[in-house]
Amino acid sequence: MTDSIYLDHNASAPMLPQVADAIREASLRFGANPASQHRAGQDARRALENARERIAELLGGKTTGMDADRLIFTSGGTEANNLVLAGMLASLAPGHLITSAIEHPAILEPVSQLESRGWRVTRIGVDGDGVVRVDELREALCPETRLVSIMAANNETGVLQPLSQIAEACLEHAVALHTDAAQLAGKLPAEFSQRSLTALSCAAHKFHGPVGIGALLVRHDVQVAPQMWGGHQQAGVRPGTEMVALAVGMQVAxxxxxxxAEGRLERMKKFQMHFEEQIVAVIESATVIGKLARRLPNTSNIAFPDIDRQPFFLALDQAGVACSTGSACASGSSEASPVLEAMGLKKELVESALRFSWGATTVAAEIDEACRRIIKAHKHLQR
Structure with missing residues (x-):
């Protein structure tokens, strides 16, 4: 165990050694442009398409037959989210769009752009545990609704959203359903086809893959208009020379x-339970956010209402515990979390919450030592 304990895997999970090795090998082996027609280009193309098909399969997509789902490589989750929101709605006159109040900025900001162009947007609320109110969503669905975009798992609280119920409501109204699965993919089964999803976006660096590549998985009959132009790659939907080595790295991750999967799930659950029990047992004011909801096993969002969050965050960083105060886009920010505010939590909880997240590279000794350092730093700040 090193002196530094990294508990910010939801921001970016450290790359696995075998992933780094695969990227290096692919970089050396497949140096040709996968769009080239010569043998070297064909070899690169084959590696790229093998990675594409396997990733789609592991996400639960259909990979054979005339109705096979399509996986489009992107630069990450943010581009995938922007591509689906703009690309699926590009040819439509402004209509109605439904999302939730707890989405990542990579969804909320593109949605706001659509809203400024005449789209009517409904932002569904959540209950006190951070679960989207399905009854509210059902009431919001109408003949003008063109798309519902609800995340699979919240990046701050780890709370899992009821996608099956949401999908059922969307099917009843023949409305497309997209999910931002950046925090779910590579941690729990995505089950794309089983959940009757229309589109799913994810990012490799959230599950120990490389930074710089993500994917948008779309149902076979869905049309996505390009948001960039200048090439024929990926059926023209996302032009530009494809990144073979990164695609291979994403596949390996x-x-x-x-x-x-089963072993990781068991370890992550044990870490979560042990981590929260140790903290709450000693720090009586500590409150686990979303504890009563189904959550990702690698995430604990804990509020410490008796001390100031920002000095605590900095103290933990100095003590060698890396965590965050919200999404990676706002990590270390003193601003209150819109996610926790949407949950209707008391101000003292919203303003004192820290997120801790771990992954495949975390070991039990690190969880124990992190708890010791957190408790020590808390006592010091109380004094």
């Missing part, structure tokens, strides 16, 4: 999760 997802394969690593798939091969050890």
């Amino acid at each position: 997802m394969e690593a999760w798939h091969q050890d």
Whole structure:
């Protein structure tokens, strides 16, 4: 165990050694442009398409037949979210769009752009545990609704959203359903087809893959208009020379999760339970956010209402515990979390919450030592 304990995997999970090795090998082996027609280009194309098909399969997509789902490589989750929101709605006159109040900025900001262009937007609320109110969503659905976009798992609280119920409501109204699965993919089964999803976006660096690549998985009959132009790659939907080595790295990272899915799940759950029990047992004021809801096993959002969050965050950083105060876009920010505010939590909880998240590279000794350092720093700040 090193002196530094990294508990900010929801921001970016450290790359696995086998992923780094695969990227290096692919970079050296497939140096040709996968769009080229010569043998070297064909080899690169084959590696790229193998990665594309396998990632789609592991996400639960259909990969064979005339109605096979399509996986589009992007630069990450943010681009995938922007591509689906703008690309699926590009040819439509402004209508109605439904999302939730707890989405990542990569959804909320593009939605705001659509709203400024005449789209009517409904932002569904959540209950006190951070679960989207499905009854509210059902009431919001109408003949003008063109798309529902609800995240699979919240990046701050780890709370899992009721996608199956949401999908059922969308099917009843023949409305497309997209989910931002950046925090779910590579941690729990995405079950794209089983959940009757229309589109799913994810990012490799959230599950120990490389930074700089993500994917948008779309149902076979969905049309996505390009938001960039200048090439024929990926059926013209996302032009530009494709990143073979990064695609291979993303595949290897997802394969690593798939091969050890049950083992990882068991370890992550034990870490979560042990971490929260140790903290709450000593720090009586500590409150686990979203504890009563189904959550990702690698995430704990804990409020410490008796001390100031920002000095606590800085103290933990100095003590060698890396955590965050919200999404990676606002990590270390003193601003209150819109997610926790949407949950209707008391001000003292909203303003004192810290997020801790771990992954496949975390070991039990790190969880124990992190708890010791957190408790020590808390006592010091109380004094």
